[in-house]
Amino acid sequence: MRYSVEIFPPKDGDVRKLAIPFLSAGASHISLTYGAGGSSRGRSREAALTLAIGGVPTAAHITIAGQTREEVDNTLAMWINTGIRRFVALRGDGDGPGLPFTPHSDGYQSSVELIERIHGLGASQIAVAAYPNRHPDDQGGDSDLDYLKRKIDAGATEVITQFFFEAEAYLRFRDRYVAAGLDAPLVPGILPVFNVVKVASFAKKCGEPLPRWLISRFAGLDANPEMRQQIAVATAGRLIDRLRSEGLDRVHLYSCNDAELTLAVCRLLAFPEEAGKAAA
Ligand code: FAD
DSSP, rough: EEEEEEEEOOOSSSSHHHHHHHHHTTSOEEEOOEEEEEEEHHHHHHHOOOOOOOTTTTEEEEEEOOHHOOOOOOOHHHHHTTTEEEEEEEOOSSSSTOOOOOOOOSOOOOHHHHHHHHHHHTTTEEEEEOTTOOOTOOOOOTTHHHHHHHHHHHTTTEEEEEEEESSSHHHHHHHHHHTTTTTTTTEEEOOOSSSSHHHHHHHHHOOOOOOHHHHHHHHOOTOOOHHHHHHHHHHHHEEEEEEEHTTTOOEEEEEOOOOHHHHHHHHHHHHHOOOOOOOO
């Protein structure tokens, strides 16, 4: 199974030290967030350059929220000049919790405009986001797929989903996606959950509430990180196995910079069970 790993620029330390073990564990590339996870856009710009110069295969995320067109173009030009050709093109969010996205008066007005721009720069890969459980700005009906089609027509080469906790959410969305005639790879985003309290508040903001069964799995384990780690890996592994049984051969791992947990999940991905094959 092919897998990419998403990280955000670490506050301290070398981003390469965080990224390289994932590549050694078989990740196809590193996906680096832009201004997310508490990091500034400046730190993301620098971290993407550091990875590219260090030869780390990198997909650089870029958003348009709160920026002029010139600012976005300058960032893209700097990255392109350093050899980055993979991007994750995103609209981004309003400047504060719960605030709606409002395009900058001198900025790109939508993710579609951004994708067109990146496509025009000769990117080799442009991933975009999709939401199996709907985005908070979703306008209902099939408007999410209509909008996704506009993103693909603008030049997106693949679609990465927001994280979800039940395989059925992804599979239902995939059925709608295929029925709508969309055929860019639809890569499931997997978030291994270790700290249920932290993830619950983050997930609520994203409109992806944690299922009760998942909360129950971690109940009473605040002081037992070893057991939480085991449950986190097992839960992510079962979700991935279910997707694999449905023919999926790629996933995108949201690492939240938790190297140990993500590397354990990478091992499950690198060495799946092969029926009937004994080691010796
Ligand atoms: P869009 O797809 O442009 O819009 C979001 C949704 O709103 C659409 O799916 C659609 O349902 C609806 N919509 C919008 N416009 C229209 C329209 N004209 N007509 C109909 N429907 C419409 N955030 C960061 O800040 N930095 C990151 O690095 C980052 N990385 C991410 C990576 C992934 C894989 C994902 C899933 C999300 C990431 N995000 C990141 C979060 C993302 O910026 C937010 O979810 C944001 O609110 C939406 O961005 P988008 O590109 O999906 O928006």
